[in-house]
Amino acid sequence: MEWKRPNTITGSAAEGSKYFRREDIEDRLWNEIDKNNHVLFLAPRRVGKSSIVKHMAKNNVHSFACLYEDIESDSSIQDFYRRLCRMTYVALSVVGKNKSLLSKWLKKWRITSIGKEKITIEKNDLDYRKEFFDLLRDLQVQRQKIVLFLDEFPDVLWKIYKRHGNDDAEILLNDLRTLRQTKAFKDVFVMVLLGSVGLSHIVKKVTGRADKVNDLHKEYLYALKPTQAMAFLDYLMKDATMQIDDETKKYLLDKIGHFIPYYIQLTIEECDDLLFEEQRPELTKPDIDKAYKILLKKHQYFEDWDSRLSKYFPHKYAYLSEVLSVCAANNKLTIQEIYNIALSHKNETEWKADLDDILIADGYISDEDDQYQFNSPFLKDWWKSRHPII
Amino acid sequence: MNTDIIQYQNANQSEEEIIKNFIVRQKEFARVMDDIRSTDEGSSFQHYIFVGSRGSGKSTLLRRIQVEFSLEKALKQQYVVVNLSEEQSAVYKLYDLWDYVIRDLNAMGFNIEKKDFRSYAPDMKSYTIVLHSQIISALQTKKKRLILLIDNFDRIIDSVGNDEDASLLRELLMNHKDIRIIGGSTVMSEHFWKYDKPFFQFFSIKKLESLSLEEVKKLLEFWSDKMHLPELAVQINKHPGKIESIRMLTDGMPRTMLLFVDMMINRPEQNGYHYLQLIVDKATPIYQERLSRLSPAQKKVLSELAYFWDAASVDELIPKCNMDGKTISALLNQLTQSKYVVKIKGATKNLLYRLEERFFNLWFIMTQGGIQQRLEAKALADFLEKWYDQADIQPSSGNNPYGIHSWTDKKAYDHWMSGSSSDNIPIANEVSQTAYVSIKNKKKTDVLKRSDQERFTSGFEEPIKKAIEDKNYVKGLELIQNAELDEGVRNYWMAIYYEHQKKFSDAEKYYLHAIQLGNVKALNDLSSYFYKQNKIQKIRDLFNQISKEMIGLFLKSYRQFAVILYLYSGKMDLFIKLAQEELTADKIVLDEFILSLLIHKQNNLVFNYFEINPKAKEHYKPLFYATLKLKGGMDQTLLKMPPEISQNVDDIISFIRTKQDFYYG
The missing domain is CATH 1.10.10 (Arc Repressor Mutant, subunit A)
Structure with missing residues (x-):
């Protein structure tokens, strides 16, 4: 029997046909971006934040220049702003306007293209924090709005604090506040910061207070609601050989209890492996119990x-x-x-x-x-x- | 080892050979390939890590995946594959990884410019990103995606795995979907499961477990076909115990099982323990090399820990190592970090330790251990072989074998012929037959004791037994009627003759005749028959009607079974008296005796026996742990159980429960 697997992905962010749309949260985020609000998008690891914003950055129906990046390796202010410069450059290139601006920075930063969407900034001895603010001033003239989705931002703040001390971390936090509160910047530049750890408790450790990020608009990504979880199951199972009737689906969801996509997918994969071995398409409740037991054993740490x-x-x-x-x-x-x-x-x-x-x-x-x-x-x-x- | 099999393990096999010889790990292979085939261009990748100990088949699996890409046109068009199995030891930093990928890609005709790190130093992060960008660019130019196969990914991640490089690697994998990693790892690195590590739940982890009996069967069938040895394919049905015993004690990894197959080809007809010795010998160079990496003090602690076999605490190690507890703890920590030893935490503060790789532990016991340790290994191997060597065990089902002991399930004549619980050892060969005839002719039979008569008459009984087994009942009956047999023995065989044909009332009649004529085996078999049918009243009636002399004879010949019958029929005073005589500090009783006591709910009695008789505890390790589990409330001691016997312990408990249901409902 030719066996078609469910459409799961349990490690990387889900993209393309692997992505199950979360339009409710996408709309909420777009709404804040429209209002030029910077957003802190929070959820524990593996809930699906990155998948959502990756989809948003790629399928942007607005006139914004959008780009997503995981930025977790940045560990200095220079790293961070150099990245913002590069990301802004790439986002603008994709939009295809602003050629004169691009050419200005191309020369100044010694930008080298590597492939279609890949560039590197070669010039090292520039203060990229200053460069970035200059860039934003140029953008005001162009009236081009940039939206950057920055994944794992709290980690970066923590690394800067650990490596370069309290002063650098405070500089970054103050900059973020300036970017949020200065209208001229807000009109052309919006950041969506993603984090699996609460930013406020890191900020509190860095500054002793949490008020430096209090004005950030916060969006939380929660587990799926029961109806969404059902729809998610249908999405995963579309075209798959494994068949689940409604009652069994409900049983599976009840077993998991809290509908985080990662755990639903793990369970589905384990069930699929069981049935594949026996070349039997109908999933039963005992299969689910068995799969769950195996998963518990595997996650023994x-x-x-x-x-x-x-x-x-x-x-x-x-x-x-x-x-x-x-x-x-x-x-x-x-x-x-x-x-x-x-x-x-x-x-x-x-x-x-x-x-x-x-x-x-x-x-x-x-x-x-x-x-x-x-x-x-x-x-x-x-x-x-x-x-x-x- | 047979050169053919060596060749099949060799990394230089042709692609066709790799496909042909890829027998196990099919499920894992199918899982990954199905996923890759169904991933469309715009979708993100699932990265995989196969976690399994040495010899679990990781490298072979990665090679098999590689071959699939080179043979399937559609895959070949979309992907390029780099297998870093050889070069991984040279990967020290993340840029080394990308550097080696570039070298391999260039060897395949990619023309990626070599960047000089000195242009970037000291900013090696930029250098790393540039190398990665070059790869992505080259792939995009050629409209390909990369499958990066990395054997021992744990070593790579340990080398590059300071948080900076690990974060960068994750970032690059998150930001680009041009590279899919499929790796192997000998350990479940904390990078994969710690919440604060970059790769927390990032990879799909697939564990390469011990082969199941079904998979071993596949291996045997494959090699049987390949080497034109039909006998090999039927081994699993003929000697399941031998195979199961070795599978359990050697971790059941493909490499070891292949060694076993090789032994079965080249040295057939050994028992399980002999095979185990041969396999252990073959593993010696590997384990000696592993030992040579340790300091003398580490070696000492590791050796003493291995001799415990069960997990042990620091306190238990102190007198064995002649070191203070602090030193031992420090050494154990080092050994834990280098993955030689695993730490077990229970409900109390005291930690337990045991060797992580269980076959390594067995190797210690069988090659470095003293006589006592080796005897324990033999006892365990023999016990497992016996346990799983029952005809009605279902391969890989994990169900309980019925018929582990003759008292309940084996055919009566089997029992008698094997003399397993009697002191009567039948001499069934031509010499004994000739001797008997010659003695009889000299009219000296009257001087023979009853048991001697039985021994000598057994020479006539072999053909009878064979005829009955072959269902040649006409011949069987003729032999029984015409052989020069003691009348008690003749009646006994008549009973067997009818029992085999399932004519139980006739069988019972002849058993009773035989018993009246003083045949103690008939008494044993008839009571065994009633016992296994749960006919308690029949047993009571039978023992009420036989003479004291016969009971005495029965107690002499089949004492432990008699004790069980007293327990079963509720004669507790007799049972207690006789059980106390049997369960002493210096006597190793029969395994079936212990099992029967447990079936009849004597967990505490058996536990007390193991307490006063440590040798018995070591001799019947699985029965000891089964007793603990049945007794309950011994969680801390249960943590000491070696994992290689846990399936057997579960099987024993399940068997006992089934029997308890049968006897007590």
């Missing part, structure tokens, strides 16, 4: 998630562990319940910061509509068996 908390936060471990245990047992947890747990551990002052900076920032749980849930259903089940509530 949860010990580290537990020991990391006890190792780095020995005095907070009892509180953090109980939050996770109750969350695992009940599937969800409210902020009120968390506060209640905090009181029993005499953690009245830092309970919320611990929640945000440790459990959320490190990817254990995330909140949605004031309910906290595990990101990974596998980690949740492991935690439940390791730390049962008696």
